[in-house]
Structure formats: structure tokens, C-alpha cells
Amino acid sequence: MSLYKRKDSTCWWVRFTHKGKRVQESTGTNDRQKAQEYEAKLVNSLWEQERLGIKPKRQWNDAVVRYVDETQHKASQVSDLYHLRWLDKYLNGVELQVINRDFLEKILKAKQAEGVANSTVNRVLEVVRGLLRKACNEWEWIDRVPAVRMLPEPKKRVRWITRNEADRLVEALPSHLADIVRFSLETGLRRSNVTGLQWSQVDLVRRMAWIHPDQAKARKAIPVPLSTVAVLTLRKQIGKHQTHVFTYKGNTITQVNTKTWRKVLKEVGIESFRWHDLRHTWASWHIQEGTPQHILQELGGWSSPEMVQKYAHLSSAHLMEWVDRKIAVVQNVAEVVRL
Template structure:
């Protein structure tokens, strides 16, 4: 009886029943067992539709959609859900049965959006059970799909927080060297986290006319996983301003294939950094927020105290806008889909993008003035 929930483990006419009753009440659990035994009797005697458990549906989904780019992420969520609803019949998957999962995830620090991603997978699978998948008698696995409520993301979501130059200086000073280089590159290119962590030398393309180079991340790039892909399914052009160029030049010779390897630079054994948002990042932001308070005698802005890796991309975009860079050039620099084929840029167009990126290449207050209106806390 894990977590106080009664579980059935019984043999009936040669068939073993192993599933949750979904209740902590013994009397209710016994009534459910009687109900299930009667269902099995009707299945065997009258050919009534068998009861299918969530785990069977989830497994079928993973097999049928194994070629989806995001199936690895779906597998993670389904594995998390399994201990909560894995042995429940499909007809019992609803808000009530999902409530313990939602509660535990939120208490563990997950965002409303993260929980909703899991719920969306549940809804998708239940829809397939009702509309597509059939048993041996051509009956749907599920009669109707319940209305599963998702969490409010707008109220709970944290808004992007672009760094000021002083905040950047304080934060980067607290980062370990390898992470500082990656962060400096990211805030000057607007790359996504995995586009930095897994950056490869083979993606670098020389531009002799300009005496520089760019990176062209292939559309099939997998991010953390083999098939996760570039976000908009296009090649991603990465233009290097002066700061990003110096970072890249400082990485040459450290590894034959990885631009940002982690480990002993004298050995070609290190692997790519799995993610930038690690304990070193989290500890650094705490220390930098403390230093801000020591310097200014006032608490750091909550956005700075909880600064995220993705906020570096927002910082780059906000600085481009403040420097007067056109929307079209901002989209190109940030890797947003705008109908262009990135690999077809001319040298003149690349020169224009490099010039635009260099408008935010300073690392201190000498950069273009950037005023960010922030709501006073407290």
C-alpha cells in the first residue's frame, strides 16, 4: 500500500490483476476490487471491452511516435507520471488522479508551464485512446476524454530579466572561468543554452572578405538530445561581434571538435557541458546579489537574484533594440525565423550584421545607454 493507496495484486481465472484502486479507504478499495472482478467476468463471458491501463497507452504512444523530435522529452514526463497513474484504468485518469502529481511537482519547484507540458501529453494520449486506438472488437480504448484543467501560466510565469551592465559585471565575476566564457559568448550572440554547450568547430565558416568567421548551426542539431533539433527547424547563423570573437579565439586548441569543452584542456577526453544552469551558476547569482546589496545598501532586484541562463539571450536582444538595431537585423542575430535562408547571406549583409552586433559588444558602462524600467519591489 505505497503512499497509503490500496493496490490490487490478484489472480482471476489465470489472469493476474495488478493495478491501483486510487483510494486510501479499505472499504472503497474492496468495492473497487469487486467491480473489477465483475468487469473481467463480463469480458470473458460476453466479450465486453477490456479495461486498459494508462501504462499500456503511454507505452504505445512512445512506440508509435518514436521518431518525433521531442519524443525523448515526452518519455521523461511519462516516466514521472507512471508512479502516479501508471496502473490506473484509462477511465480513471482525470483531475483528481492527476492532483498528487501536480502538487508534488509544484512543491518541488517546477513551474506551471512545466506541469502543463506533462498534462498536454496526458490529454494527447487520451485523445488517441478515444479517437484512434481500437481493441479487438473495434471499440475505442476510451469512451470520452475528460476535461483536464491546466494551470494558469500567465500569472505564474516569470518575465524575462535583461541584465544591466553593472549586474553583468557582478555576476560574471562570480562565475568559474569556463562558465564565464560561455556566458560572455551567449550574451554577445543571443544563442540558446545548448547552442553554446554543444557548439562545434566544424560549424565555423570563414568569411575571407571580412577577415572573420561565423558559425552556422545545422537544422538537424540535436541540442541536449539527438533529435531535439534547432528550435525553428532552420539553420542558425551565429554572427560574432568583437567580444564573441575574442572568446572564440581563446577557445582554439582546447579540443578538436568542441568549442567549449569541460575538463582538462591537455586531454581530448572531456565532453561538452551538459547545461550552463548548474550549481555553479546558481551559487554565483546568490553571491552577486549579495555583493549588489553590499554596494548599494538595498536588496538586489528579484530578477537579478534569480537570473536565468535564458535571460542572457533576452539581454542581448534588449541591448540590440536600445542601440537602434532594426527589427529585421535583430531577428537575424537572435536566430528568429523571418523567412530568410541564413546560409545565403552575402558578405555585405554579414558585415552589416556584425556591425549591428558590435553596437552591444562593450562589457561596461561605455556601451549604448540602456534604461530598463523596473517595478519597485516591496
């Protein structure tokens, strides 16, 4: 075993071989005595791991690096990174074993103190919980995951518009936005999937389009059967651009939540309506017209039935037979009484 200094560092480094493997790392100090203490603790830690089965002490920072590397496929990684940056001031350098329920409660209170909604607090805590679960279940860095308290979130009603409102909206919009809205209402695709749709993803003969796995939120391919209205809308775009379907003056479209969009909504009297509510509207229409939930789940590319369940209350067709049965029973009783 030996301590040494590298040319690019003022700190002491430790280097030795353990069980045939080379161990080499910085002690984090330029004090030789403290470096020797660090070296002794490191050797003792390796002995405890080998003989006593004690897990090595890992820091939050180590877990973040591995978590980010292993979750690159997640569509929500951008927001995960945002939350991880915020968490850094509370968890930087903290050992994973130290993060308990009380520690997490302090983080919860700190986020609440910023005056944000409960849902925002929960999104931060979900990142912490997801990372700790990986550290426990997959990496075996810790023995257990502390309970993470989530705050109650109000259940928002599904915002959708009627077909009459949709017709008024489409009629009032500029043609390039009207076509995108019309296609969205026919397919239920998310904004990025519509604005990014390319001709290579469309087969007008078979009346099909498809969203590739890396373009889908659930990272699963989505087949998109095209209605007659959707096909006619696509045919209007032929010749406007070589690769992309929906364009404006020869340029691809990335932003749709524009001043024009908001102005037209106000003009036609549609309030509290976001672009994503077009997808809610498409799903609501399907449910009201009797589309089975498992079919709607596949059409919409949702990963679980729970995602579709929020639209279930919009259809009561499956309850009608029970209402009619009750009416029939009452009529039968009345008939018996008359006899």
C-alpha cells in the first residue's frame, strides 16, 4: 500500500491491490495524516465487505450518476434531471444509508416552502423513490427503501370539447393549424407525434400510420389506423414538404401553442383548453361512442389500463340494462298489486 500525489492534483492518492484487483482513488485531502486515516478506513471497509458481508457505503452522487446512465431511455429524463439538480443541495455527499423517512420529510417541507403545488412536490419525491428503489432492488447498494410520503393531489376533471365546439375551432383557425387540430382529433396522437410526423411513417393506401418506439412516451410502437377524415387531411399535405407531413410555408412546425391558437380559442368561446386536451377530447369521444377500454388503450398507446380509466365515467351504456331491469321489476310488482 502507498500514498502518492499526482501531478494534476494537490490531494494524496491511495493505491494498492486487494484480492487481485487494483484499488486507486483520491483521499480528498492534502494532509498526509488524514490521508493515512482514509487509507486505513478504506482497507477496513474492504475487509468488512469480504468477511462480514457489510455493504460498501455509497453516496447519493454515485447513485445519481448510475441512475442517469441507466434511465436515458425515459421520455421524462429531462424533468428527472431538473429535479435531481434541485435535490443536489440537500443530498450532495450524503450516504444512501442515511436517507431515511425523516430526511425525506425535510426535503418535502423544503419543496413545499417554495409555494409549489402538491403535484410538483410529489414529482420530486418520485425521482428520489425511483433512484432508491434501483439502489436497493437492482444494485443491492442498500438493504431497504424508506417509506416516501406523497401529498394528496386533486383529481382534475377531464377537459374535452363537443364536436360542435371542435368544428367551430377548426373553422376559425388558420389552415395549417386547422389541419393539425383535425388530424389530432381523428388520431389522438400527442403534439410532438403529429408535428414530427414524417411521410415515411404514413401509408395512405393501407390507411395506416405508425409511431416508432423511440417517439412514443411509453417507448412502445403505436399503430395508427387512419379514418377517412384523417386520410383526406393527409392528402392535402402532399407536395408541401419532402420529409415532414405538417409544415408552414415550407418549414417544419415545432410550436403550436401560439398567440393565434390562444386568440382563436377566446374568439370561439372555448375556455381552459390546452393543446393536449385535443387528445382527451379524442378519447372522450371514443368512450362515448362505445369503444372498449382495452381497444382505446391500444389506440392511444397507453402503458396501463389505469390511464384509460379516467374516461370511463363518460360512458354509461353498460349500466343501462340494469336501469331497465329495475324499471321492469317495478312494473311487474305494480301489475301484481293490481291483480
